[in-house]
Amino acid sequence: MRINIPVFESFRMSFNALRQNRLRSLLSVLGITIGIFCIVSVYALVHSLERSLNNQFSKFGADVLFVQKWPWDDFGNNYPWWKFLKRPITKPEEADFLEGRMPKDKVTAIAYTFSSNLNLKFKETALQNISIKCISHDFSIIQDVDIVDGRYFTPEESRNGRGVVIIGGNIAEQLFKGDDPIGKEIRVGSALAKVVGVCAKQGSSMIGNSSDDIVYAPSKWGIAFMSYRFSEDAQVMVKAKQDVSLEDLRIDVARLMRQYRRLKPGEEENFAVNKMSMITDAISSLFKQIRLIGIIIGGFAMVVGCFGVANIMFVSVKERTREIGIQKALGAKNWFISSQFLLESVWLSIAGGGIGLLIVAGVMALLDVIAKQSMGSDIQLSLMFDDAMLGVVTSVVVGLVAGFLPARSAANLNPVEAMRSN
Numbered sequence: 001m002r003i004n005i006p007v008f009e010s011f012r013m014s015f016n017a018l019r020q021n022r023l024r025s026l027l028s029v030l031g032i033t034i035g036i037f038c039i040v041s042v043y044a045l046v047h048s049l050e051r052s053l054n055n056q057f058s059k060f061g062a063d064v065l066f067v068q069k070w071p072w073d074d075f076g077n078n079y080p081w082w083k084f085l086k087r088p089i090t091k092p093e094e095a096d097f098l099e100g101r102m103p104k105d106k107v108t109a110i111a112y113t114f115s116s117n118l119n120l121k122f123k124e125t126a127l128q129n130i131s132i133k134c135i136s137h138d139f140s141i142i143q144d145v146d147i148v149d150g151r152y153f154t155p156e157e158s159r160n161g162r163g164v165v166i167i168g169g170n171i172a173e174q175l176f177k178g179d180d181p182i183g184k185e186i187r188v189g190s191a192l193a194k195v196v197g198v199c200a201k202q203g204s205s206m207i208g209n210s211s212d213d214i215v216y217a218p219s220k221w222g223i224a225f226m227s228y229r230f231s232e233d234a235q236v237m238v239k240a241k242q243d244v245s246l247e248d249l250r251i252d253v254a255r256l257m258r259q260y261r262r263l264k265p266g267e268e269e270n271f272a273v274n275k276m277s278m279i280t281d282a283i284s285s286l287f288k289q290i291r292l293i294g295i296i297i298g299g300f301a302m303v304v305g306c307f308g309v310a311n312i313m314f315v316s317v318k319e320r321t322r323e324i325g326i327q328k329a330l331g332a333k334n335w336f337i338s339s340q341f342l343l344e345s346v347w348l349s350i351a352g353g354g355i356g357l358l359i360v361a362g363v364m365a366l367l368d369v370i371a372k373q374s375m376g377s378d379i380q381l382s383l384m385f386d387d388a389m390l391g392v393v394t395s396v397v398v399g400l401v402a403g404f405l406p407a408r409s410a411a412n413l414n415p416v417e418a419m420r421s422n
Contacts, residue, residue: 028312031305032352032398033359038301040383040391041360042294048364048381050287054280061239062276063246064142065253067094068235071272072279087270088261089229092219095136095236097260098253106244106252109141112219114234116226118189120215122175130171132188132215134222142239145216150182150197153218161220163193169201170212191225193217246275302394305352306402313345313406324410325419338407345403346396353395357388 066072069087095112102110113135120127137158139145145152147166157164165188172181181195199211219228228234240249250273257271317324324337361383368381 028309029305029348029352029355031301031308032349032395033305033356035298035302035305035398036353036356036391036395037298037359039294039298039394040357040387041363042298043291043390044360044364044383044387045367045381046287046290046294047384047387049379050283052379052381053283057276057279057283059143060276061142061237063240063242063244064276065238065240065246065250066235066274067098067238067253067257068272068274069232072274073282084272089231090234090236090271092136092223092228094257094260098236098238098256101256102238102252106241106249108239108241109138110239111139111142111237112136112235113139113237114219114222114226114228114231116222116231118226119187120171120175121187122184125175125177127171127174130215131213132217132222132226134217134219134226134228136219139216139237142237145197146200146202146211147197148200149180150195152197157196158218158220161218161224163191163221164196164218165193166197166199166216167195168199168210168212168214171215172198188215188217189225191221193221246277250275302398305349306398309345309348309399309402310406312348313341313403314409316344317341317406317410320410321413322419324413325415325417328413328415329419334411337413338411341407341410342400342403345406346399349395349399349402350392353391357383357391360387360391 068090070084090112092112095110099110113133115131115133117129118132120130137153137155140152145166148169150166152166153162153164156162165186167175167181167186175181175186176184181198184195185192186195187193197216199214199216201212202210203212222228238249238253240246254269254271254273257273258269261270263269327337364381364383368379371379371381
């Protein structure tokens, strides 16, 4: 493989020029370092948070519809909460109605859930204001109930509303103090229930969906002494079969809900059929605006850095005018002269960008440790490859822009006048 000698020489000379002026080179890259840090740090942080949040929400089910009182796609300053407040609470009978009429080739499972906060007690130990999540039997098909000890409810227990519960890992530790909770009877509010399962510990969560502090109970048992009518999160969950369009399924669910609630054609719906993409799309839209702000802030820093590198390159051309004249007198082409200064400018920018990326990686690693301690292990903050490549590409572009005019002025020097320069 032949090496193009002029190109190699151009690389060597540009690198030597930077090495001979270490302090000046270091000072000139500071602006690029700050600009790359601003842009890439915002992108890396936003991408990491967006990915972590979307992963958290995806656990609720990307193929699940949620029929409830509150819509998820109207949030904002003009959210008409007063109108939605008047809507009726979703009833368990509506889940039964949908289950009996939804096409079996479109639906995997349908479940009903609602929550209430009650006190728990076992012997002398009491826990206050614990979330009791009442679920119908097929809930475990739609969302995973990770049981580490014991079992899930039997169909008979769910159907007959037996007093059985599955408790979270934190509740098991606090209520039983290390004893085996399986088979023990606890008081849930005013009722007694037998513990049949314990959920695996998940740790804290960004969006509060950890099961560590939750008690699962059959919905028919909970309805006997906890009214779903006061539960703002009462909902029917409909899981679509694989390859079934969620939007088509949403239309079917909305049609049947209108039929059950006897809404006339043209009458406004008094329920919402939500899907998880409503939340993830809103998150992406929010983070897109944050990224734009980061680009604007980082852009100003990059402009300052670009001017700094360009200024240093003009100084370099001035200092090496006699050298340039000698090179041209010996037959050096204009492209050879200009490539030296372009490459020098690009090296400076890449060096500044590299330092900026190293700082971003260190800051993200530190933030990741802090975030995991305060927000849960599900969050992951890191510098991803795409964000790092953004920093590298931006550095190269800034280097080319900053070095263009100095390189052009060097290439256009008259060799005779250049050699006479002091």
